[in-house]
Amino acid sequence: MTTPEHVATDIGWALFATVRRYRHLTDELLADLPGGPRGYQVLMGAQQGGPSSQLALAQYLGLDRTVMTYLLDDLESAGLVERRPDPADRRVRRVELTEQGVTALCAKRQRLKCVEATLLAPLEPEQRETLRKLLEVLATCDEPGSGAG
Amino acid sequence: MTTPEHVATDIGWALFATVRRYRHLTDELLADLPGGPRGYQVLMGAQQGGPSSQLALAQYLGLDRTVMTYLLDDLESAGLVERRPDPADRRVRRVELTEQGVTALCAKRQRLKCVEATLLAPLEPEQRETLRKLLEVLATCDEPGSGAG
DNA sequence: GATAGATAATCTGTCGGACAGACGATCTTG
DNA sequence: CAAGATCGTCTGTCCGACAGATTATCTATC
Numbered sequence: 397m398t399t400p401e402h403v404a405t406d407i408g409w410a411l412f413a414t415v416r417r418y419r420h421l422t423d424e425l426l427a428d429l430p431g432g433p434r435g436y437q438v439l440m441g442a443q444q445g446g447p448s449s450q451l452a453l454a455q456y457l458g459l460d461r462t463v464m465t466y467l468l469d470d471l472e473s474a475g476l477v478e479r480r481p482d483p484a485d486r487r488v489r490r491v492e493l494t495e496q497g498v499t500a501l502c503a504k505r506q507r508l509k510c511v512e513a514t515l516l517a518p519l520e521p522e523q524r525e526t527l528r529k530l531l532e533v534l535a536t537c538d539e540p541g542s543g544a545g
Numbered sequence: 546m547t548t549p550e551h552v553a554t555d556i557g558w559a560l561f562a563t564v565r566r567y568r569h570l571t572d573e574l575l576a577d578l579p580g581g582p583r584g585y586q587v588l589m590g591a592q593q594g595g596p597s598s599q600l601a602l603a604q605y606l607g608l609d610r611t612v613m614t615y616l617l618d619d620l621e622s623a624g625l626v627e628r629r630p631d632p633a634d635r636r637v638r639r640v641e642l643t644e645q646g647v648t649a650l651c652a653k654r655q656r657l658k659c660v661e662a663t664l665l666a667p668l669e670p671e672q673r674e675t676l677r678k679l680l681e682v683l684a685t686c687d688e689p690g691s692g693a694g
Numbered sequence: 695g696a697t698a699g700a701t702a703a704t705c706t707g708t709c710g711g712a713c714a715g716a717c718g719a720t721c722t723t724g
Numbered sequence: 725c726a727a728g729a730t731c732g733t734c735t736g737t738c739c740g741a742c743a744g745a746t747t748a749t750c751t752a753t754c
Contacts, residue, residue, distance in 0.1 A: 413684035487702040535562035636731040
């Protein structure tokens with residue numbers, strides 16, 4: 397079919413198409429995790445150093461609070477995470493990975509590296525690193541005026 | 546909150562976070578189009594030079610056939626596209642933009658440029674172009690073995 | 695210490711979107 | 725003409741997401 401050049405000028409299209417390919421590749425891999433890709437994102441965010449409370453985690457991942465609840469339900473019943481009461485604030489539940497969760501996460505992460513390699517195959521190593529850095533800048537910059545929502 | 550470095554190494558996270566910001570910015574802008582962002586994508590794909598049939602268009606955009614149907618229903622009732630029978634195959638409906646559709650698309654596209662500028666603001670002009678090209682490569686490369694499905 | 699207001703997490707109800715499957719129309723093949 | 729395949733549409737159903745209320749807890753003020 398080839399790609400008409402008029403869409404190639406739209407970075408949004410390229411962004412979505414790339415994400416679609418990424419999802420397509422990773423969905424198969426993450427399907428056995430509770431919550432699928434979302435579950436993986438939660439595990440990633442729940443690592444030490446990440447946001448501790450469910451709310452912070454939800455905002456960080458762009459999810460609704462209620463979604464986070466039943467997402468964690470599934471992950472917890474699978475033994476991958478634990479909800480521990482925050483000693484400083486008993487309203488807050490700290491989401492922590494279990495050993496099993498850490499193991500699962502590491503395993504998935506290894507496989508994701510391979511998938512990423514597949515996705516980025518058309519690029520040269522230098523370009524991959526460049527892309528990674530550029531996306532990182534866009535993803536981590538907190539735009540002023542928007543706040544936390 | 547800051548971004549823990551462990552996720553920064555995951556290009557998938559950066560990709561999703563960037564898309565989320567993009568969606569957040571564009572949703573407001575494209576809300577008045579039938580089908581919202583999807584509708585815009587359809588308009589983009591329906592331009593001359595793009596895939597002609599509904600099925601091809603759906604596959605091109607990663608949508609289900611049935612979704613394409615009611616998406617086009619809305620766009621057509623809004624006067625932005627027309628379904629014309631393919632003279633060579635009367636099963637096929639060629640999706641074509643009306644003049645109004647072209648106008649609307651151009652207008653939206655102009656505004657999208659501004660939104661993109663906002664999104665890409667943290668990058669320098671050179672970097673924006675680099676990112677655009679890199680994403681374009683990833684989006685347009687047809688991975689072998691996957692086919693159109 | 696007690697009360698009021700705010701916040702974190704959960705539960706409930708509801709709504710819309712997406713897909714599977716069936717159907718009619720049409721092309722292809724024999 | 726008959727049979728099978730394909731394109732688009734329609735129907736039914738199911739899952740996911742959000743709004744709102746609820747419970748437990750923190751903070752502020754008196």
